[in-house]
Amino acid sequence: MAALSSPPLRSSSLSTLRNPHPQTILKSIPSTIQHLAFPSSKNLIPNFKPFKFAASPSTIAVETSSTSETLKSRLKKGETLYGIFLLTFSPTLAEIAGLAGYDFAVVDMEHGHGGISDALPCLHALAATNTAAILRLPESSATWAKKALDLGPQGIMFPMIDSPKSARRAVSYCLYPPKGVRGSAHPIVRASGYGINEGYLSNYEEDLLIMCQVESEDGAKKIDEIAAVDGVDCIQMGPLDLSASMGYLWDPGHKKVKEVMRGAEKATLKAGKAYLSGFAMPHDGAEELQRRGYHMVAGAADVGLFRSAAVEDVKKFKKAANLAKQKHDEKDMEKEDNEEKYWSE
Helix, strand or coil, X not given: CHHHCCCCCCHHHHHHHHCCCHHHHHCCCCHHHHXXXXXXXXXXXXXXXXXXXXXXXXXXXXXXXXXXXXXXXXXXXXXXXXXXXXXXXXXXXXXXXXXXXCCEEEEECCCCCCCHHHHHHHHHXXXXXXXXXXXXXXXXXXXXXXXXXXXXXXXXXXXXXCCHHHHHHHHHHHCCCXXXXXXXXXXXXXXXXXXXXXXXXXXXXXXXXXXEEECCHHHHHCHHHHHCCCCCCEEEECHHHHHHHCCCCCCCCCHHHHHHHHHHHHHHHHXXXXXXXXXCECXXXXXXXXXXXXXXXXXXXXXXXXXXXXXXXXXXXHHHHHHHHXXXXXXXXXXXXXXXXXXXX
């Protein structure tokens, strides 16, 4: 019962209880909270001064890269960035990925099992290692974009963009009115440091990397128009879905798929507005993508890395166990031979 008892009240607390005047209560509440809970607080306290934070708002950021630069600023400098896809929604694996030195990590809500609530701990882990986070949406919609952007990632990836019209819609989901249709809760969401970063509205558009994933044959045919849409920063190629749309689900390395991919890449680079981003594949490695003009390359997924390591670990053990058994059997056979020789003598 002792653990459930209330802490002793101080004299100041007692005086507040004895005289619960609105001015006495409001003096201890930050102005942002007063505005939400007590809209008329300024009338109650005419000389009330807004709460000031010790840290400068301009120094507060939710996600930063290892060099305190954004993905967009690094791309503008001509850097090639290397990343990983996270489908397990494990904060531990996200933290390991950040500590390993990846430039960015894509928390994948399209093919991973998790949603917004599952993505948040991964963003916390990545922020702790100063690794830029990108959220891939399950679908290109205003609702998903709003919830994802409020978490404060450096980048957002829209799947299945197959026309300039769908690209323009995607961009509009990322921008506040009048430029777009993004719902506004900027004073209280993580993206703005829960309202602490007063410069968020001035900088969010410049800092956010908007990625459109082109992963169908129809999209590839219109990729130059998609890449030219204002606000589209990066074209993410999707080789697996592209091969599936062309009838080669089991063969993303097919000659015809490669031809469409190469044509789409050249058209994007020729448009000159959007960067190329892509997945390294067994038939198309990270170095080859970089050579062809990609500035963002994802070389692995957490599931794939663990799968490969686990399969190799089991193979290694079984091979060692078989060798040990073989040696043991040979020793037993040698022992039997020696015993037979002894009795025969």
